[in-house]
Amino acid sequence: xxxxxxxxxxxxxxxxxxxxxxxxxxxxxxxxxxxxxxxxxxxxxxxxxxxxxxxxxxxxxxxxxxxxxxxxxxxxxxxxxxxxxxxxxxxxxxxxxxxxxxxxxxxxxxxxxxxxxxxxxxxxxxxxxxxxxxxxxxxxxxxxxxxxxxxxxxxxxxxxxxxxxxxxxxxxxxxxxxxxxxxxxxxxxxxxxxxxxxxxxxxxxxxxxxxxxxxxxxxxxxxxxxxxxxxxxxxxxxxxxxxxxxxxxxxxxxxxxxxxxxxxxxxxxxxxxxxxxxxxxxxxxxxxxxxxxxxxxxxxxxxxxxxxxxxxxxxxxxxxxxxxxxxxxxxxxxxxxxxxxxxxxxxxxxxxxxxxxxxxxxxxxxxxxxxxxxxxxxxxxxxxxxxxxxxxxxxxxxxxxxxxxxxxxxxxxxxxxxxxxxxxxxxxxxxxxxxxxxxxxxxxxxxxxxxxxxxxxxxxxxxxxxxxxxxxxxxxxxxxxxxxxxxxxxxxxxxxxxxxxxxxx
Numbered sequence: 001x002x003x004x005x006x007x008x009x010x011x012x013x014x015x016x017x018x019x020x021x022x023x024x025x026x027x028x029x030x031x032x033x034x035x036x037x038x039x040x041x042x043x044x045x046x047x048x049x050x051x052x053x054x055x056x057x058x059x060x061x062x063x064x065x066x067x068x069x070x071x072x073x074x075x076x077x078x079x080x081x082x083x084x085x086x087x088x089x090x091x092x093x094x095x096x097x098x099x100x101x102x103x104x105x106x107x108x109x110x111x112x113x114x115x116x117x118x119x120x121x122x123x124x125x126x127x128x129x130x131x132x133x134x135x136x137x138x139x140x141x142x143x144x145x146x147x148x149x150x151x152x153x154x155x156x157x158x159x160x161x162x163x164x165x166x167x168x169x170x171x172x173x174x175x176x177x178x179x180x181x182x183x184x185x186x187x188x189x190x191x192x193x194x195x196x197x198x199x200x201x202x203x204x205x206x207x208x209x210x211x212x213x214x215x216x217x218x219x220x221x222x223x224x225x226x227x228x229x230x231x232x233x234x235x236x237x238x239x240x241x242x243x244x245x246x247x248x249x250x251x252x253x254x255x256x257x258x259x260x261x262x263x264x265x266x267x268x269x270x271x272x273x274x275x276x277x278x279x280x281x282x283x284x285x286x287x288x289x290x291x292x293x294x295x296x297x298x299x300x301x302x303x304x305x306x307x308x309x310x311x312x313x314x315x316x317x318x319x320x321x322x323x324x325x326x327x328x329x330x331x332x333x334x335x336x337x338x339x340x341x342x343x344x345x346x347x348x349x350x351x352x353x354x355x356x357x358x359x360x361x362x363x364x365x366x367x368x369x370x371x372x373x374x375x376x377x378x379x380x381x382x383x384x385x386x387x388x389x390x391x392x393x394x395x396x397x398x399x400x401x402x403x404x405x406x407x408x409x410x411x412x413x414x415x416x417x418x419x420x421x422x423x424x425x426x427x428x429x430x431x432x433x434x435x436x437x438x439x440x441x442x443x444x445x446x447x448x449x450x451x452x453x454x455x456x457x458x459x460x461x462x463x464x465x466x467x468x469x470x471x472x473x474x475x476x477x478x479x480x481x482x483x484x485x486x487x488x489x490x491x492x493x494x495x496x497x498x499x500x501x502x503x504x505x
Contacts, residue, residue: 026494028052055081146491157209167199347376356430367393440466
């Protein structure tokens with residue numbers, strides 16, 4: 001259908017569209033053919049609609065336009081897509097509806113198998129975009145139970161749309177308003193009950209959320225970590241650095257207020273059957289002229305949360321997780337992800353003459369991947385710029401009695417040329433593993449990988465677009481792409497992980 005318009009789309013226009021596809025950010029996309037003005041100028045718009053899915057016939061309001069692209073707000077679903085189902089969570093929907101608009105789950109209005117199909121298609125489209133063979137992308141590995149899978153979530157204190165106290169998540173597209181959660185199906189049933197109960201407690205005793213624009217208030221964030229394998233629970237309350245806090249009609253010492261919060265959190269957690277094993281009170285301190293810092297105080301329990309990872313061959317690794325430490329947010333699927341790395345790298349076949357002996361984990365962070373590979377290799381070498389992350393990796397190696405993993409602090413190029421590293425690596429590097437952030441590998445990192453020239457390279461990526469771009473550079477530099485295995489670590493969202501195997505030509 002072609003729309004006849006007197007002018008191009010502008011802010012505030014209401015139009016009816018059919019959603020053709022979903023993009024890599026989880027937005028519905030409609031391709032709209034128009035003829036504009038008396039000259040009948042043809043123009044094809046690409047309109048992005050949040051919370052719309054392929055096949056929906058919708059009425060939208062245009063919010064922004066730029067050349068041939070426009071973003072729009074979903075006003076009404078005129079004809080629902082055959083892919084559409086009733087969302088599980090009461091908060092799913094658009095912000096214009098009461099108690100809806102949560103930005104946490106963007107795809108839960110579709111059956112899980114359709115979510116997997118769309119993610120797989122997006123990966124293949126990115127490969128086609130840069131001239132890579134989409135046939136190398138294997139079927140995406142999903143979860144048997146795609147709910148209650150996250151081991152960490154951060155909830156924010158603030159005001160809701162009516163300026164009432166709220167604890168929850170930001171609505172899609174908003175950063176100064178909080179959706180007061182009454183349930184959440186991403187982390188656990190315990191968290192789904194615990195967060196609303198703590199919100200009610202804070203509102204009832206008069207604790208105030210922090211407002212950055214006014215630099216007033218106290219409560220900033222509530223972060224909850226859970227050991228999916230161990231059952232442990234870590235809670236961190238993040239506040240402003242205020243030394244005195246309003247508690248009801250009184251003004252009390254901030255530590256007294258934090259301990260009152262912790263006591264109520266422990267009481268509720270025990271009532272819900274999940275006692276808190278670690279409780280931190282952390283103060284976020286941002287002073288003009290000084291580096292932003294976080295001061296942590298352990299108010300209850302252990303200083304770390306312990307989590308286990310189960311790997312092929314009945315290998316078990318235990319990780320101690322500090323409030324600032326990174327750990328994959330989906331423990332069970334992270335096990336699948338790292339099992340893919342181990343298998344694709346050829347580390348499971350102990351009798352193979354091509355089995356890698358020396359593994360280099362570049363930009364290794366806290367060393368999670370390297371430590372998971374260590375039981376299957378002769379030696380693992382990790383390089384990371386952040387000293388704190390390397391300290392964490394070394395401690396986890398010691399705790400797991402892994403003596404064949406060595407971690408180096410510093411710039412990759414300098415470490416590779418250092419006498420200490422050259423002595424540790426032996427004759428050659430057989431396998432390089434990289435797991436960069438969403439922005440992918442920078443040009444310098446790609447040059448360093450090509451200079452190492454390991455026979456096997458495994459690239460773990462959370463962004464299909466930057467993965468495809470980097471693979472083009474790596475294949476141009478002498479590597480051949482063998483296969484890509486997607487793994488769904490984030491059901492109900494548009495995010496997806498990939499394990500790409502490359503071999504040196």
